[in-house]
Amino acid sequence: MTFQEVARLYLRTPTKKLKRGKSATAQHCLNWMGHKLPSGLRDPVTRKVYRYSKFHHDKNPHLKIVMDKTSGRFHNKDIGTLISNDVTEMEDSLIFEKGMSPSGVNNYVKYLRALCNYAKSKRSVKFLDFPEFEVVEPDGREETLTAKQARDLIQHLDPLRADMVEMSLATGQRNGNITLMRWDWIHPKHTNVSVPALSTKNGERLMLVLNKDAKRILAKRLEIQSRVRDEHPSFSTEYVFAQIDPKGKSFGKPFARTSVTNKTWKQACAKAGLPSTTRFHTLRHTFASWHSGVGTTVEELMLAGGWKSAAAARRYIHRDEADTVRISARTEGMLYQ
Secondary structure (H helix, E strand, O other), X not given: OEHHHHHHXXXXXXXXXXXXXXXXXXXXXXXXXXXXXXHHHOOOOHHHHHHHHHHHHHHOOXXXXXXXXXXXXXXXXXXXXXXXXXXXXXXXXXXXXXXXOHHHHHHHXXXXXXXXXXXXXXXXXXXXXXXXXXXXXXXXXXXXXXXXXXXXXXXHOOHHHHHHHHHHHHHOOOHHHHHOOEHHHEOOOOOEEEEOHHHOOOOOOEEEEOOHHHHHHHHHHHHHHHHHHHXXXXXXXXXXXXXXXXXXXXXOOOOOHHHOOOHHHHHHHHHOOOXXXXXXXXXXXHHHHHHHHOOOOHHHHHHHXXXXXXXXXXXXXXXXXXXXXXXXXXXXXXXXX
């Protein structure tokens, strides 16, 4: 099926809020990807493009006025052939050709991901290599922590959140995969964790090997839950990071994903001297940057953290000035040796 065929079906699928189909933003984003201007208007006068777009919009109100010389990237493309590099090139086009902000680009990424998941699950489209969808980070946002900053953050968090941070730094996993990690995902010997397809961002099963730090956290949580179970026989949970306050309403349940970085998180960040923009996802960036700093290759990083493409993994690597100086010094004196 072509991109336009799947998009047409997807956009007409009712939602809980809109029985007539998807939102105007979804229409806007996907129509920009699938509809191409005629060759005579590829270097157009703005007024002519507007009239051309309005003509089609009047014929079909679902077709928003979004056409320009950058639109139609996936025009007549078999959606099953989309790969991660196509997503990256689309993001570059939106940023450098259209001058769009990161938050705007992320809207396009979000709806393209939704469309691909719809094609895979509802239309039985077989993808050659299901693309990886990574959000574009706003400029100037703190993307990685030093070891000292990470220790300071852990020190000021409650024990459960602290263990979740350590597990994320050990595995590079996202908030959702850590928060909802279940014991039946873990190998009996704690050697690896198998995240089922329904719980991953790209809809594919993820297998991760656990290092000593991750194994230590698992053993710690197992011991804590065993002690709680001895004291409160009614305690039962399938989650690694279940809440253990017997007086709480969520006794035995995991945090809601948004609750992990609530007021408690922000207060801990402030006490640790971290920027207010520090998120749980910052830990995934930190994981990648730490690995890169000790010589882990991009290919190895993809295996360690579960990235599907080298381009996606590279976005998480952030070098500081000291790293740059150290890399530059590697070839000093080679000319005259």
